[in-house]
Amino acid sequence: MSEISDDDESWLEEEAVSVDDPLKNDNKWRILIVDDELDVHAVTRLALKNITFKDQDIEIISAYSGQEGFDILASDPDICMVLLDVVMETENAGLVLAQRIRHDLKNDLVRIILRTGQPGQAPEQKIIVDYDINDYKLKTELTAQKMFTCVISSLRAYEGLKTIEANRRGLDKILQAVNNLYQLDSLKELATGVLTQISTILNFGTEGVLCVMRPANAMEEAAPMVIATIGQSVTLQEQKLLPDSHPWTPSILKVFHEKKNLFSPMVDVFSIVAAHGQQFAVAFAPARPLTQLECNLLDIFCDRIAAAFDNLEMFELLKTTQEATVIALADLAESRDATTGGHVRRVCRLTEAIAFELMALGKLPNNTHSNFMAFVGIASILHDVGKVGIPDAILLKPGQHTPEERIIMQGHAMIGETVLAHASASVPGVSSLSIGAEIAGGHHEHYDGNGYPRGLKGEAIPLSARIVAVVDVFDALLHSRPYKKPWPLPEVIAYLNERSGTQFDPDVIRALMNFLEAEKPDWIIAEGH
Numbered sequence: 001m002s003e004i005s006d007d008d009e010s011w012l013e014e015e016a017v018s019v020d021d022p023l024k025n026d027n028k029w030r031i032l033i034v035d036d037e038l039d040v041h042a043v044t045r046l047a048l049k050n051i052t053f054k055d056q057d058i059e060i061i062s063a064y065s066g067q068e069g070f071d072i073l074a075s076d077p078d079i080c081m082v083l084l085d086v087v088m089e090t091e092n093a094g095l096v097l098a099q100r101i102r103h104d105l106k107n108d109l110v111r112i113i114l115r116t117g118q119p120g121q122a123p124e125q126k127i128i129v130d131y132d133i134n135d136y137k138l139k140t141e142l143t144a145q146k147m148f149t150c151v152i153s154s155l156r157a158y159e160g161l162k163t164i165e166a167n168r169r170g171l172d173k174i175l176q177a178v179n180n181l182y183q184l185d186s187l188k189e190l191a192t193g194v195l196t197q198i199s200t201i202l203n204f205g206t207e208g209v210l211c212v213m214r215p216a217n218a219m220e221e222a223a224p225m226v227i228a229t230i231g232q233s234v235t236l237q238e239q240k241l242l243p244d245s246h247p248w249t250p251s252i253l254k255v256f257h258e259k260k261n262l263f264s265p266m267v268d269v270f271s272i273v274a275a276h277g278q279q280f281a282v283a284f285a286p287a288r289p290l291t292q293l294e295c296n297l298l299d300i301f302c303d304r305i306a307a308a309f310d311n312l313e314m315f316e317l318l319k320t321t322q323e324a325t326v327i328a329l330a331d332l333a334e335s336r337d338a339t340t341g342g343h344v345r346r347v348c349r350l351t352e353a354i355a356f357e358l359m360a361l362g363k364l365p366n367n368t369h370s371n372f373m374a375f376v377g378i379a380s381i382l383h384d385v386g387k388v389g390i391p392d393a394i395l396l397k398p399g400q401h402t403p404e405e406r407i408i409m410q411g412h413a414m415i416g417e418t419v420l421a422h423a424s425a426s427v428p429g430v431s432s433l434s435i436g437a438e439i440a441g442g443h444h445e446h447y448d449g450n451g452y453p454r455g456l457k458g459e460a461i462p463l464s465a466r467i468v469a470v471v472d473v474f475d476a477l478l479h480s481r482p483y484k485k486p487w488p489l490p491e492v493i494a495y496l497n498e499r500s501g502t503q504f505d506p507d508v509i510r511a512l513m514n515f516l517e518a519e520k521p522d523w524i525i526a527e528g529h
Helices: 008-014 039-050 066-073 093-104 124-130 144-181 189-203 231-238 249-259 292-334 345-361 372-379 386-387 405-409 412-424 431-443 463-478 489-498 506-519
Strands: 016-017 031-035 051-052 056-063 077-083 113-114 134-139 207-214 221-228 268-273 281-287
Touching: 031 039, 031 066, 031 372, 039 056, 039 144, 056 066, 066 077, 066 124, 066 268, 077 093, 077 144, 093 113, 113 144, 113 405, 134 144, 189 207, 189 221, 189 281, 207 231, 207 372, 207 405, 221 231, 221 249, 221 268, 231 345, 249 268, 268 292, 292 372, 292 386, 345 372, 345 463, 345 506, 372 431, 372 463, 386 412, 386 431, 405 412, 412 431, 463 489
Parallel strands: 016 051, 031 056, 031 077, 077 113, 113 134
Antiparallel strands: 051 056, 207 221, 207 281, 268 281
16 A cells, blocks of 8 residues: 655645455445535545545545535435535535434435534534534645545445444344245245245345255155246256256255355355254355355354244144044044045035135135135034034934934034034134134025024125035035935036025135036046945
8 A cells, every 4th residue: 555645735646545355346435525615526536536445446426515415315325425514505504414314314324524614613522412423524634644544434434334234134134034934834835935035135136946855765865856946947846856967966965965055156055954854955046246244144044944944844743633633533423424435525625625716706705814725624524523423323314304303413513513612722723623613513504594503694604614515515415325316416516506695605606616617626526426
């Protein structure tokens, strides 16, 4: 670095002064001069012309009044430093601008250096106390060396504040990203969300792939499986395993083996190891080399994501356990009535299908709980669980019931609701048991209020029960029972349409017809029905 003389003549010398830093950046340090004297602008430009800081040049911007300075700062948030005159169009124009920068523009990062040629107009102690400025200088004391020191120290302070702010914003993005990802309930959704959030954290588009290591078994070796992709890597989604020929494969395999992050000119790969032992690798090709700050932020992000994968694993385990329990209860009810074999499983599939059709039609109520779509299908399996409380002589009677027997048979709705409601009380929120209780107690209600056990009408009947009311009758008519033969599908459809608006919810009937017409499912009719 060249030595700079304190002589005033050195202001006009054009020596290159550089403060070295190994990081190269093509951006410039933008400094705004706000002063109504043209000579001040000219002399300052000459003094700062060849100074560089951390391999970045300095760009000088000029404003000749407080208002012009404010307009420039309002349109350019990347100005690092303001050399601000006090007396311009008014005696306190510079002080007013200093306040507006902090209060109106909410800009706490830019360094403000107040310069004055009339110290009596703005006493230093009062200005430092009353205004949020970073230094106060008399124009006569700003020699070349002092100007250099003032500028470099201000830029260094600005850089430090920008780093702190970038860290804060990055951590905010991580917290928001992790919060969003914790709400996803499938591995593929979570993996896609991770790639999307990485692109957001880096604040530029990227292409990437997230893999999980398939464990070795007797038939297959351990290999990276593609779960999600983003950008140009989307074609990999069509392949189950990451191809050996893919240029990223060696790097990804190395990360899986060493369980640590890898950075290379071609691809950056982050390692995620979940507590349950499963390994994941996030590989992406950013548009430029990552800064140390970005690497640190992504490292923190991946640590948090490991917990998200663990939570998903636990969620899947609990969900599978719950489904197995529900199916066991339904099997218990079906074991007493061999003629309904397979009925509850078909009801489950068709209930889910109709729920999604209703969602596509925009017919789900606004207050529908987020768990409804996840649980309504499995909950429908329990619609007839109350039959365990019906005597065999009535439940298995091969013929029409007497009026007295019909009343007893109808009691299965309240029995099922009571049992399931009691069980669901120990599970907070909406669950398959709470929805199952709604279905058990309401799937024999009629849309016009002529059903049982309570005679509910219209939307007073839970949506889950209105769906199963249609599905239960649809499946029962299609298959044989001790008291009837199976009906042809066209007759079943005609029967349901005739009772739309009376026995059945019209929206549910429409959703069923849309599904049958669009999908033409062959599983709705069992073999030998």
